Amino acid sequence: MKKSKLLRALCGVCAVGMMLTACGGTGTGSSTPAGESGSQAASSGKTLTYWSMWNSTEGQAKVIQEAADAYEAATGIKINIEWKGRDVKNLIAPALDAGEKIDIFDQDYVFISNTASKYAADVTQMVEEAGLEEHMLPVLVETAKSYNDGALKVIPYQPYTSGVWYNKAMFEAAGIEKVPATFDELLDVCEALKASGVNPMTCDQGDGTALLVGYQLARYLGQDGVLDLINNTKWAEVPEAKKAAEDIHTLFANGYMSEYAPANYPDGQNELGYGETAMLLQASWVPNEVVQNTGAEIEWGFFPWPAVEGGVDGVEAAMVGAQGYAIVETSEYKQEAFDFIKTVVTGETDLKMAQAVSSIPADTANTEWPQAVSGAEPYFKEMTKSYLWAVGLQENGNYKDYIQEAINQLCKQEIDATGFIDALSDL
Incomplete structure (x- = not known):
């Protein structure tokens, strides 16, 4: 001994x-x-x-x-x-x-x-x-x-990287054969999942809702465009800002988000562990957190947040x-x-x-990724643009709390896209 x-x-x-x-x-x-x-x-x-x-x-x-x-x-x-x-x-x-x-x-x-x-x-x-x-x-x-x-x-x-983490078994049960590359395709995937009897997506308040809005803005405008929007209060001057808000509002208004979303952290992401919801936009620590919180055994899939028609950035850009x-x-x-x-x-x-x-x-030199995050590896290697966390929506200390409040109101459907732009234009 x-x-x-x-x-x-x-x-x-x-x-x-x-x-x-x-x-x-x-x-x-x-x-x-x-x-x-x-x-x-x-x-x-x-x-x-x-x-x-x-x-x-x-x-x-x-x-x-x-x-x-x-x-x-x-x-x-x-x-x-x-x-x-x-x-x-x-x-x-x-x-x-x-x-x-x-x-x-x-x-x-x-x-x-x-x-x-x-x-x-x-x-x-x-x-x-x-x-x-x-x-x-x-x-x-x-x-x-x-x-x-x-x-x-x-x-x-x-x-870490960020994107959509999903339950492969739920995709298969809904007959979904490929992951969405565009926002319109994401809406089709949501419709198929909803028809199969599961919540297509969920999110938590705070970081979760900021990621949704931040990504959609960045797909239209790019990182620099989002920062310009915030720092120079151009919300009413940039049509793509309203379009991004309309897109996110659609996810909630069409019933593609869990009825509990936006939830208190970590209740939203735990829905994946409890088999209630199929997808979540978050960073690559989520699979581990969900397993720790719920004990779930999930075969995880991954895809980057989709591109939008006429946008500046696509799947090569992510919060890395x-x-x-x-x-x-x-x-x-x-x-x-x-x-x-x-x-x-x-x-x-x-x-x-x-x-x-x-x-x-x-x-x-360590090329073998753990299974839970391995779905992100092929995309990760092709990522050439690095976004700030929440694409900069939390960077400006003077405005970040006001921006977050407007985002939460949009996701709770307390205001629509016009109300969202009006609230931020008043800053």
């Missing part, structure tokens, strides 16, 4: 050592003797503080904790993880402004690249020297660099994103932090995280 435990411990140390060197040599962060990587030169007794966006009970947290334990076994460097949950987004700036010693934090990669970039170290050189960019999705790297004049201040991990790691600019241990992060976002640990929570692998 003792011998077996010792062998397992040694194997864990060896595995981390291989992960630390899998992507090439390390860069120049904190002081490192010439010819040695940060991990090889690291002395025991160092402690790095990492504020995590996960809760300790989540699958991501368990994989990250295993990686931290293995990294400490291999290097003598302890990663002290404080599980802050999603509130880290609000906590990190005040903490760093107050002088709290934090070496690593994680959050949405756009949040780090944009809102929190002043706290994040430029990791461009370390990534280049380690050959890490070869393992990263180009669309994520280029989007992150665009916020900081070409500097990379985040290391993306656990990528990721979580991301930031190394704090004031950290004394930038190289050590980078070495640890590299073990999480590449190789076996990255694959383990993907399998644990049915997410997309971050390391492009």
Whole structure:
């Protein structure tokens, strides 16, 4: 028994050592003797503080904790993880402004690249020297660099994409042989599902309704067009804005949405788990959440939000994103932090995280996707345009609450498309 435990411990140390060197040599962060990587030169007794966006009970947290334990076994460097949950987004700036010693934090990669970039170290050189960019999705790297004049201040991990997740068995029972590529075809699919006795679609209030309206606007106008609409209050001047609102209103007015939609989160998405509804527009974390919440066994299908007649964008454009790691600019241990992060976002640990929570692998060398999200893989590879979350409808702090209220009223059929445009034009 003792011998077996010792062998397992040694194997864990060896595995981390291989992960630390899998992507090439390390860069120049904190002081490192010439010819040695940060991990090889690291002395025991160092402690790095990492504020995590996960809760300790989540699958991501368990994989990250295993990686931290293995990294400490291999290097003598302890990663002290404080599980802050999603509130880290609000906590990190005040903490760093107050002088709290934090070496690593994680959050949405756009949040780090944009809102929190002043706290994040430029990791461009370390990534280049380690050959890490070869393992990263180009669309994520280029989007992150665009916020900081070409500097990379985040290391993306656990990528996600967004689109329509559906129950394949319900499609088959309704006689649907192909997924819709246009909005008119989506309406036909909804009609067939409704006739088969199931709710065609559902959504939750907030993000769910914002995604519906955001996507439909972007199909007509593109990302830049949506931002122009919001920031310059052009709702009444752009006919496509009203047309998009009419389209979304049709989904509800024709009975293609569940009678409970828009529901309180996560009641809407859970309808898929309870076999009540066939489709949901959301991000690729939904299959895992539905399984966790309902215990359902679903054969998931996926298709991008459809194109519209005369529109600017099609299925090549989507909300593609990721979580991301930031190394704090004031950290004394930038190289050590980078070495640890590299073990999480590449190789076996990255694959383990993907399998644990049915997410997309971050390391492009990990080509086997979990079954629940595998339907998105062929589309994901063809996506060339990256939308902001909700296509920017939640970006403008002055207007986002008013926009969301109008969206919810539209989806609840408290106002029609004209009322929606009038409400937003008054801003």
